[in-house]
Amino acid sequence: MRVKLIFWAYILITGANLVAQVIQSVDLNRFTKPILMPLLLFYILESSKGRVTMKTLLLSLALLLSWFGDVALLYQSNQTYFMLGLGLFLLAHITYVVVLKRSVFQPIQLNIQKVLPFAIYTLILFAILLPNAGGLTIPIFIYGIVISVMAGTARLREGVTSQESYRLAMYGALLFLLSDSILAINKFYMEIPIPGLWIMSTYAGAQLLLVLGILKHVD
Numbered sequence: 261m262r263v264k265l266i267f268w269a270y271i272l273i274t275g276a277n278l279v280a281q282v283i284q285s286v287d288l289n290r291f292t293k294p295i296l297m298p299l300l301l302f303y304i305l306e307s308s309k310g311r312v313t314m315k316t317l318l319l320s321l322a323l324l325l326s327w328f329g330d331v332a333l334l335y336q337s338n339q340t341y342f343m344l345g346l347g348l349f350l351l352a353h354i355t356y357v358v359v360l361k362r363s364v365f366q367p368i369q370l371n372i373q374k375v376l377p378f379a380i381y382t383l384i385l386f387a388i389l390l391p392n393a394g395g396l397t398i399p400i401f402i403y404g405i406v407i408s409v410m411a412g413t414a415r416l417r418e419g420v421t422s423q424e425s426y427r428l429a430m431y432g433a434l435l436f437l438l439s440d441s442i443l444a445i446n447k448f449y450m451e452i453p454i455p456g457l458w459i460m461s462t463y464a465g466a467q468l469l470l471v472l473g474i475l476k477h478v479d
Contacts, residue, residue, distance in 0.1 A: 270299045274464040281456030297327035318359035325352035353410045360413045363477040364420040375412040382408040429473030435466035
């Protein structure tokens with residue numbers, strides 16, 4: 261029962277945050293955004309019934325890093341906070357790579373055909389973003405590689421976990437890639453109408469689906 265309440269609380273707070281993006285309410289955004297990741301942390305705690313495993317620890321760490329990143333990016337107009345947020349999310353993605361690789365029945369095998377679309381997408385994104393990145397060229401390059409690896413890892417879980425776990429985590433990884441792409445394009449290439457709406461809707465969905473997908477894998 262509490263798991264369902266936490267789930268719907270997350271949906272409700274996400275909805276409130278999206279309203280904040282549309283009406284451009286700084287106060288509502290700063291109130292709702294920091295609540296999202298703690299709700300997912302509680303969801304993990306309730307879903308695992310207090311049983312601590314390496315999977316739940318790594319998943320919780322990814323969310324904790326994301327939470328700190330969320331708070332830092334609330335002040336992303338300041339370059340220092342933007343870089344801090346970027347670094348925290350970089351660590352979160354690395355943690356997701358690790359937990360995704362562990363949440364399988366047998367070791368993941370590299371399949372070029374499966375990961376090639378992510379490599380092509382990342383190269384296209386680099387071609388768009390890097391000419392305008394200035395001093396952030398190297399951080400953006402590193403971040404782009406890491407999130408592409410995270411999405412590729414989710415793709416490579418097909419066949420080595422349950423179909424439900426694979427699909428949920430894969431959709432989550434794709435949404436995360438899309439969310440970060442929108443944020444980067446809006447910041448470094450061109451203005452997107454109501455960017456916060458698209459960034460937060462894909463981001464909130466990504467985190468939820470990754471959590472659900474990884475928890476669906478039964479060790």
